[in-house]
Amino acid sequence: MKVQAKFTRRTLLAAAAATLAFAAGGAQAQEVIKIGYSGPLSGGAALYGKNVLSGMEMAAAEINAKPLTIGGKNYKVEIVPLDDKYNPAETAINVQRLVQQHKTAAVLVPHSGGVFAVQAFNEKANTLLLAYTSLPQVTERGNKLTIRIPPDFTGYIAPFTKAMMAKHGKNVAMLQADHDYAKAWAAAFKPVWEGAGGKIVAENPMSYNKATDFYSGVSRAVQAKPDVMFIGGASEPTALVAKQARELGFKGGFIILDQAKIDEMAKVVGGLAPLEGSIGVMPLANDDRPEAVAFTQRYRKLNPGKDPSTEISLNYSTVHATVAAMKLAGTTTDATAIRAQMQKAFTTLPPEYNPNDIDGLDSKGGTIANTILGTVEGGKIKGQFLRALNAGK
Structure with missing residues (x-):
């Protein structure tokens, strides 16, 4: 009987300890x-x-x-x-x-x-x-x-238009992606560009997310002799469009939709030189x-x-x-x-x-x-500050 009593006390002590540990663990549970x-x-x-x-x-x-x-x-x-x-x-x-x-x-x-x-x-x-x-x-x-x-991306369109017309000219070829977002960008961009006296010389949206070769579409746009190309989707395919445009002899500037990032594109095309004359959203790493x-x-x-x-x-x-x-x-x-x-x-x-x-x-x-635009000039990315974008909307 004494052995049984000793065993029972140990069992009770162990059970009590386990209960306390469980309660303490529960208090700390996340x-x-x-x-x-x-x-x-x-x-x-x-x-x-x-x-x-x-x-x-x-x-x-x-x-x-x-x-x-x-x-x-x-x-x-x-x-x-x-x-x-x-x-x-x-x-x-x-x-x-x-x-x-x-x-x-x-x-x-x-x-x-x-x-x-x-x-x-x-x-x-x-x-x-x-x-x-x-x-x-x-x-x-x-x-x-x-x-x-x-x-809201529409706050970028007017400064993009003003800067690119002043530097490159008024003829633009539109080679953006064909997903809903790029379609909306294109629909908002066109009246602003034309309202500023510009001309759309080519329109050829492409499937950026499914293709890796854009030569045929870019070639048709280059033949229209644009001063500016309007491009954009995800960074990697956007960079390929820019690269192929340069390889086909395009020497003008690129308007880059805000989904694509200039710094990421530069890694694909081998530096900023092929993107000379571009305008887009300032890369965060270049924001001071x-x-x-x-x-x-x-x-x-x-x-x-x-x-x-x-x-x-x-x-x-x-x-x-x-x-x-x-x-x-x-x-x-x-x-x-x-x-x-x-x-x-x-x-x-x-x-x-x-x-x-x-x-x-x-x-x-x-x-x-408070947003900064980025332009590629002389092999460097320079910033233009836009205070409180969309504050009036």
């Missing part, structure tokens, strides 16, 4: 905030899609390095990525999976076709859509659970504002030999702002409450989390940012 991503991780736009994801994951790692408490619970952030190959139909399937299987309250999509596909159901699904596209229609449609991350410089240095430490692009930095800031909005709202699941705090979250972002100088959101949910 819930998970899942932010979904559906974008191109394969195919012609894979570099673009991976850049977006890189910025999101960098932000998540920084958030997870510090305690995060929302509504009395401890959390960590997890980015859940799915490849949609730049196909809007795949995007819709992916986002439904993210919402239903992974219970994501917020999902980021980096192309307009996919954004429009998700807008068909995200409000009913109570899902905050973080739209990485500068297409103005994304927020003009009145979707109450959509944030447009880049500024203190927050941009500090972010570039942090990114290079994490990714040796690689510079951050605009899509990396803007989506980095957006993940930080989304989690900050959750803290302000006191919820990680109520997309409507989180959306209501996004304006405050963006305007109160610490400078180190805001390398693109986002001032906040306009009345429709698009960002207002």
Whole structure:
């Protein structure tokens, strides 16, 4: 009986210790905030899609390095990525999976076709859509659970037109990609160019995400003797279009849609010389504002030999702002409450989390940012500052 009593006391002590350990572990347990991503991780736009994801994951790692408490619970952030190959139909399937299987309250999509596909159901699904596209229609449609991350691209058109006409001439050949975003850019660009006295001498949109040889389309455009070429889609195929234009004898300037990045294109074409006379969005690595410089240095430490692009930095800031909005709202699941705090979250972002100088959101949910244009002159990228792009929209 004594042996049995001794055994019972040991059992009770062990059970008590286990209970205390379990309780202590429970107090420290972390819930998970899942932010979904559906974008191109394969195919012609894979570099673009991976850049977006890189910025999101960098932000998540920084958030997870510090305690995060929302509504009395401890959390960590997890980015859940799915490849949609730049196909809007795949995007819709992916986002439904993210919402239903992974219970994501917020999902980021980096192309307009996919954004429009998700807008068909995200409000009913109570899902905050973080739209990485500068297409103005994304927020003009009145979707109450959509944030447009880049500024409206139409703010670039007038300065692009003025600069290129003054330097190169008034005849432009339009060789942009054929996806929805590039079509919208072309539709907005044409009346501005023609209204300034310019002429469209060739129009030949091409499938940037499916082709790697653009000689036939570029050749027809060169034969029209343009002073300027209007090009753009993802960086790599855009660079190939520029390269083939130079090989076919084109000596004018390039207007580069904001999806493509001058610095990434330079790596494909062998430096800035083939892009001489181009205008586009200033690469973040060439931006000398203190927050941009500090972010570039942090990114290079994490990714040796690689510079951050605009899509990396803007989506980095957006993940930080989304989690900050959750803290302000006191919820990680109520997309409507989180959306209501996004304006405050963006305007109160610490400078180190805001390398693109986002001032906040306009009345429709698009960002207002202080933007710099980049021009390639004498083998260097030079900047032109545009203050508070889209502030009046």
